[in-house]
Amino acid sequence: xxxxxxxxxxxxxxxxxxxxxxxxxxxxxxxxxxxxxxxxxxxxxxxxxxxxxxxxxxxxxxxxxxxxxxxxxxxxxxxxxxxxxxxxxxxxxxxxxxxxxxxxxxxxxxxxxxxxxxxxxxxxxxxxxxxxxxxxxxxxxxxxxxxxxxxxxxxxxxxxxxxxxxxxxxxxxxxxxxxxxxxxxxxxxxxxxxxxxxxxxxxxxxxxxxxxxxxxxxxxxxxxxxxxxxxxxxxxxxxxxxxxxxxxxxxxxxxxxxxxxxxxxxxxxxxxxxxxxxxxxxxx
Amino acid sequence: xxxxxxxxxxxxxxxxxxxxxxxxxxxxxxxxxxxxxxxxxxxxxxxxxxxxxxxxxxxxxxxxxxxxxxxxxxxxxxxxxxxxxxxxxxxxxxxxxxxxxxxxxxxxxxxxxxxxxxxxxxxxxxxxxxxxxxxxxxxxxxxxxxxxxxxxxxxxxxxxxxxxxxxxxxxxxxxxxxxxxxxxxxxxxxxxxxxxxxxxxxxxxxxxxxxxxxxxxxxxxxxxxxxxxxxxxxxxxxxxxxxxxxxxxxxxxxxxxxxxxxxxxxxxxxxxxxxxxxxxxxxxx
Numbered sequence: 001x002x003x004x005x006x007x008x009x010x011x012x013x014x015x016x017x018x019x020x021x022x023x024x025x026x027x028x029x030x031x032x033x034x035x036x037x038x039x040x041x042x043x044x045x046x047x048x049x050x051x052x053x054x055x056x057x058x059x060x061x062x063x064x065x066x067x068x069x070x071x072x073x074x075x076x077x078x079x080x081x082x083x084x085x086x087x088x089x090x091x092x093x094x095x096x097x098x099x100x101x102x103x104x105x106x107x108x109x110x111x112x113x114x115x116x117x118x119x120x121x122x123x124x125x126x127x128x129x130x131x132x133x134x135x136x137x138x139x140x141x142x143x144x145x146x147x148x149x150x151x152x153x154x155x156x157x158x159x160x161x162x163x164x165x166x167x168x169x170x171x172x173x174x175x176x177x178x179x180x181x182x183x184x185x186x187x188x189x190x191x192x193x194x195x196x197x198x199x200x201x202x203x204x205x206x207x208x209x210x211x212x213x214x215x216x217x218x219x220x221x222x223x224x225x226x227x228x229x230x231x232x233x234x235x236x237x238x239x240x241x242x243x244x245x246x247x248x249x250x251x252x253x254x255x256x257x258x259x260x261x262x263x264x265x266x267x268x269x270x271x272x273x274x275x276x277x278x279x280x281x282x283x284x
Numbered sequence: 285x286x287x288x289x290x291x292x293x294x295x296x297x298x299x300x301x302x303x304x305x306x307x308x309x310x311x312x313x314x315x316x317x318x319x320x321x322x323x324x325x326x327x328x329x330x331x332x333x334x335x336x337x338x339x340x341x342x343x344x345x346x347x348x349x350x351x352x353x354x355x356x357x358x359x360x361x362x363x364x365x366x367x368x369x370x371x372x373x374x375x376x377x378x379x380x381x382x383x384x385x386x387x388x389x390x391x392x393x394x395x396x397x398x399x400x401x402x403x404x405x406x407x408x409x410x411x412x413x414x415x416x417x418x419x420x421x422x423x424x425x426x427x428x429x430x431x432x433x434x435x436x437x438x439x440x441x442x443x444x445x446x447x448x449x450x451x452x453x454x455x456x457x458x459x460x461x462x463x464x465x466x467x468x469x470x471x472x473x474x475x476x477x478x479x480x481x482x483x484x485x486x487x488x489x490x491x492x493x494x495x496x497x498x499x500x501x502x503x504x505x506x507x508x509x510x511x512x513x514x515x516x517x518x519x520x521x522x523x524x525x526x527x528x529x530x531x532x533x534x535x536x537x538x539x540x541x542x543x544x545x546x547x548x549x550x551x552x553x554x555x556x557x558x559x560x561x562x563x564x565x566x567x568x569x
Contacts, residue, residue: 086457091377118459128450130469141458144468190454197458 036100037062037201037231038083043097045075045082047090052078054255056097060201060248065223065232067246067263069239071283074252076235077125080203083233084120085113101201118145121194122203126210127186129178129193134170137178137189141197156196164192165222184215191222195230202226204234208241220245239279243267251275315548319541327542333506333517335526340539342546344506348516349550351509352421352496353489356428357482360436363429365478368440373466384441390434399498402427407499416513419501424516427495432485439484443477444470476561483558487551493520519547 038060045053052075060066068076081087083099085106098105106116118141129137138157142148148156157174161167166188170181178189187207194202204223208216223245226232236242242249243263250260251274259266259275270276277283322340330341367387371380403419406426411418447470455465471478501515502525509516517525523540530536 084457086453089456114459114461116459117457122457124450124453124457126450128448128454130451130454131473140455140468141460144455144458144460144464193454193458 035062036060037102038233039100039103040083041098041100043079043082043099044095045078045087046094048092052255053082056252056257058250058257058260060231060233062231063227063229064247065227065234065245066248066250067242068233068235068250068252069237069242069278070252070258071278072237075255076237076252077205079252080122080205080233080235083201083203084117084122086117086122088113118197119199120201120203121197121199123187123190123194123205123207125206127183127190129181129186129189131177131179133175134178134181134189135174138192138196140193145197147197160192160196161189163195163226164188165218166192182215184211184218187211187215187219188222191219195226199230201231201233204232206235206237208236208238216241239281251278253278312548315541315544319538319543319545322535322538322542323545327539328546331508333522335530335536335539338535340535340542342519342522342543344508345517345519345522345543346546347508348421348506349490349518349520352424352428352500352516352518353486355421355425355512356432356489357436357486359425359429360432360485361482364433364436364481365440368437368444368478369466369471371437372441372444373462373470384438387434387437390430395431395492395495396498398427398430399495402495402499410513414513416511417501417515419499419515421500421509421512421514421516423499424496424518425512427499428489428492431492431495432488435488436481436485439481440474440478443474443481446477447473476564480558480561483554483561487554487558490518490554491520491547491551493524497521497524519543519550 036059040059041057043053043056044051056079068079070076078087082095083101083106087093087095095107097107099107101116101120104111130140132140135157138160139153142153142156158167158171161170166185169185170189173180178186181189187210191202191207207223208219211219220241223232223234227247234242234245246263248261249263249266251258251266251272253274259270259272261271266275267279270279327340327342328346329343330339331343332339332341333345367383371383375383402423406423407418409418410416410420410423414422451469451473452465455469456462460468496518497520500518500521502517502521503515506517506522507514523543526536526540530540
């Protein structure tokens, strides 16, 4: 048996657990570099005695958009919250396994969790700007980490707002409350706030579920552009959205990774019956 | 038949509701009727309170009342706010389940018991270690702060907990530490609730009678205090110590009622301020 067929055999037999992607060095589907940014190995997570994530393993490519999809309650959000260790703040949670960020296990004791969260930013489901001014929102992380002040702070805030495609809409009203913005603008402000501290990975937790179609289109557009400089992981239960924005798709069901691969492959030719039923809308 | 029953029940409920308002109204009306005639500038700003010569100036008493109330609230602030922050943000559940009921039990201690405790322990301690009579402003502060503490802690804790969790999450995911989050996000958003707890505590302290009466000395001729070891009189303690020998219908009686009116207005203003603080906090959110 050749190496290739052996690995294919493994994919077939282990399709309920680990699915490995073949490494490709070629430029394909707009993915420039295909390098593992995050590697998850045998990740398990419990809340009290509920086993939420069961033996998850997958690797997330650098400078790509990876969509995590699956029916509600399958552990999507919990999974991305494991990538910046935000599950740790919930009482009674327990994690085993490893998550490597650039080859370093973020669950090892030496890791400074505050530095980690600076490198792995997050945008939440509902826009949650602080009840402060627009400027103070974007500057929050920079101030917390003492990254900039004075003129440099203003410049960095402007850059973050530009990157989040919000600058032109708010440049004359930076002192106004962030709560005066529309829902879509608030969400882009939250993205700017996350971008300001110059993270490497950005996690999106259903970022459009509270937004109207026009605002959604803007955010999706933005996510597409962000992968130039960042690695993006997005949770979504919207199949069209996953198809539109992502390069890779992971399908989770009841805390297990069912299938993982290039978005095109998964949507056109799912290997697993569950995936097929999900993307054809038979359940979900 | 059923409609008549409905109507009767409705009327009974209406009667209960109005009667409670009427009771309050009658008390206020009676107090004002009895005391209003004694209230004038000499009464409010007069420096000498001497019933035997019909001199009724309550400025020293008002000043003492405010000093005692503010001081007690400041002590409650220094102890209570950190405690509320700890309970709301840092304490694991089991610790909270011990501390919170214990703090709330403080409310249940009758004020006379606290006063007696103050008289037996705090007053001698101050007399022996700091000098003076021992019955003084400082003793009043300590006893009153113990009494206001549970209110300050429980209302501030509620205010801190009411800050939406999404704010905390947002701050933590940006890499802020817990304390940075508390200082920059949680506390500024709970500010008005915390302020309200302090103002309400102030209202409690100003209106409190028995415990404070037992530990602050109550000199026969009140003066404006110059030291926290001075004996003073507050509005409530003045009524308590003099209603026993006042003559009905005398200017003395009207003056005591007038003190009641002043006290009522003072507490009403304080409560209105607290209400305003709470309302402003709601709009801010």
